[in-house]
Amino acid sequence: MDTLPPIITINGSSPLTVECHSSFTDPGATAYDACAGSVGVSVGGSVNVNDPGSYVLTYTADDGNGNTNFTTRIVNVVDTTPPTITQCASPMTLIAGINGMVTMPDLTSFVSAIDACSGNVTISQSPPAGASLGVGTNTVVIAAEDGNGNTNICGTTITVLPLMTPVILNGNWTNGTLQLIFTGQADQTYKVLATGVLTVPQTGWLMLTNGTFGTNVATYVDRAATNYSVRFYRISSL
Numbered sequence: 001m002d003t004l005p006p007i008i009t010i011n012g013s014s015p016l017t018v019e020c021h022s023s024f025t026d027p028g029a030t031a032y033d034a035c036a037g038s039v040g041v042s043v044g045g046s047v048n049v050n051d052p053g054s055y056v057l058t059y060t061a062d063d064g065n066g067n068t069n070f071t072t073r074i075v076n077v078v079d080t081t082p083p084t085i086t087q088c089a090s091p092m093t094l095i096a097g098i099n100g101m102v103t104m105p106d107l108t109s110f111v112s113a114i115d116a117c118s119g120n121v122t123i124s125q126s127p128p129a130g131a132s133l134g135v136g137t138n139t140v141v142i143a144a145e146d147g148n149g150n151t152n153i154c155g156t157t158i159t160v161l162p163l164m165t166p167v168i169l170n171g172n173w174t175n176g177t178l179q180l181i182f183t184g185q186a187d188q189t190y191k192v193l194a195t196g197v198l199t200v201p202q203t204g205w206l207m208l209t210n211g212t213f214g215t216n217v218a219t220y221v222d223r224a225a226t227n228y229s230v231r232f233y234r235i236s237s238l
Helices: none
Strands: 007-010 016-019 029-033 037-039 041-044 053-062 068-078 084-087 092-095 101-103 112-114 122-126 132-134 136-145 151-161 167-174 177-183 189-195 206-212 217-222 232-236
Touching (some): 101 151, 132 151, 167 232, 177 189, 177 232, 206 217
Antiparallel strands (some): 029 037, 053 068, 101 132, 167 177, 177 217, 189 206
16 A cells, blocks of 8 residues: 655755746756655746746645645745936036026936836936026936836936126117127026116116027117117116
8 A cells, every 4th residue: 555645856946036037947846756656746836037026836746546745936036137227318507597596407308217127117316306406517316216126327417507697798880770789698598678867776677678698699789779869778687
């Protein structure tokens, strides 16, 4: 009479660790029965190498005489590889406002990252969007996180330039009109104002035009200048 079940020996280690999105080959198991000798082993369960977690493989052996045995192996699929940042945000140059500060823009939309295991990579930045940046070179750290505790970073800079006060360079009379030539910081907004009487404090200024410096020099033609015996001009940042 045979009343003893087979003895199962798994090949390799248990638990077994596999990196996410790699390949996995079950090392298998062997079984020996005191009466029947070597017997076959069947395995149940599966391992998804694309989804981190713990998986159980069950090995079962039958000696053909009504005696069975089983054992299990734990396979842990882990993600230890950080995302790959394929594109970081490029350096930027911004112009400070009148208070000497600018608002930190959202740079995350300019960043691209992929991860071998996770389909959802979260991009963040420090300082965060909306923070205040002062004049000078500001370092920004971009982080890509895969949801499994792995993070990769890249860095960029935002250079904040001080607001340049616009200056009138010259005023030329041509055919009864006055052409003002003035300078300011590229991309800085401005407005041209005029008054016939200087007061303290300065009031009564009429805005003639406004715009943005495409380069550092701009012009404005005052075609109504001859209508006034005296007229004062001022260039101001908006």
